[in-house]
Amino acid sequence: MAHLSFLFLTLLGHIASTVYAAPITSRAGTTATTPVSISAADVSSKFGRAAEFSRVSYCSSAAVTSWKCGPPCDSLGKGIEVIQAGGDDGLVPMYFVAHDPVTQSIVVAHQGTEPSNILSILNDAQFLLTGLNSTRFPAAKDGSIKVHSGFQKTFERTADGVLAGVQKALKATNVKKVVVTGHSLGAAIATMDAVMLKQALGSSVSVTTTVFGLPRGGNQAWADFVDAALGSTLTRISNQNDPVPTVPPRFIGFQHPQGEVHIKAVDAKGAATDVVVCAGQENENCSEGNSVLKTSIPNHLGPYFDNISFGGASCPL
Template sequence: MASVVVAVLLVAAAVNALPPLNSRQSITALTTSQIDHFTPYTHYASAGYCTNTQTLAWNCGTNCNANPNFKPVASGGNGDSVQYWFVGYDPNLNTVIVSHQGTNPSEILPLITDADFFLTTLDSTLFPGISSGIEVHNGFGNAQASTATDVLAAVKSAMSAHGTTSVTMVGHSLGAAITLLDSVYLPLWLPAGTTFQTICYGLPRVGNQAFANYVDAHVHLTHINNEEDPIPICPGMFLGFVHPAGEVHIEDSGEWAACPGQDNPSTQCIVGDVPEIFDGTESNHDGPYNGVEMGC
């Protein structure tokens, strides 16, 4: 018996000595074609900064010109109390696009670092059947709720008008946080058989462990971080916030690294590369993301 106990203790010690699972998983570099695949969506996220009038007319300069065949369906927001958003159809990608406006680093940092936010349950009217154990940043939740029903109506209209069952949600910064919440919200209200993907840039942490686990189980997510951007490491994990999986980190070398798991601690990933907010560089937040800077 003593030898069995000793063996168990030795195994336990060996396991405890291993680095966290996330850091043991393989970090792989994206190919040029994989990186280029994101570019149309990056322009859609950047166009989220344009006014609702510009995006409804699809007349917003470089970002609109990058996807010239886009068919806008609806837009909204005022760029102040309500972030701009737009919905339309891309015939080349055969998907409905949903995009939300972000904000600049100096405006979003107080929202995600000040003490006037808290984790709260999702609105049961908007998110029926979602566990009360799933909690999100109250400011992000309120921002998503302010446009949720209008966005849903626009998506339904776009799907019907263009005969597609595909929906792609994009956003940068605060827009990425709203987009991630849309990624939980919209599937609850759209027909079975609809396919979804979510591509976020400079995504702050949005919710707790239960939220991250739900996203991993139900959302096809990629969230892309640029170099030493401090926004994705906020709010801090010590406050109970956790990133879902799906991180791609653009390193200083220009390599795009796919980082498996939640909040991967490797120095090739954002948590390891920017361990503290003061180690970050605000100017990295807007890009470039494969040559695209965020903003209209």
């Protein structure tokens, strides 16, 4: 199964918390603040278009470039101009850069882990913390900011192309907004992209990041760095009992940034019926509080809301 590494780490985290017997609220970076409800209409209006672009990222480059990827492309409508598309569905997950005329923004979307491709799984398995690239991110020069080794390696394979593609698109369209999105592994890459783009594009361009099923991407210093760079422009959406947002585990040094929106229930039609905004970096009332005994890989794939699910099965072309 594609996420065996995730499930193994989840189990390790559960065992560790039992052995050390430390109350979850005693750990730095954890809050017990009561989440605030958000309506299904707000979820759709704020995050729906990003989710649809994220779903398209699982399609082939040819289907994306021609914008003939069936229902996922159709749901976004006509007029989408794909500036750049790439990836090999393995060591280089699929991604694309496009102009969205509806929101007058440049969209960067990254594919997540595809269960049928072992190379993608290996990217996820390289979970040791390593120093953030200080050449690309000068703030990391003191060595304190550590990130997931596999995520950083995957990010680096497309980072230059993404930056060049976004700069080209901004110049060609004269828009001033960038939206970055992705699911699973794609969410981790998208988060690193967003920080890179924020520092490279300057204050005249707004960068909004909406990701789905985000695993932890680095240590406390990384989480704080992401918060400082992106602030309230980052939203990470977790779905019910998806185990992926709880790994790699915190006991080996990983920590989420702020910005979680947690889906607590989805009905039979794929509509989210209970969604909350979670304060803090790790909120025990949201995905941080999920039990290892109730994990659900189907929750990772979806539906999240508006009957949107992710993966190759959701985008067959």
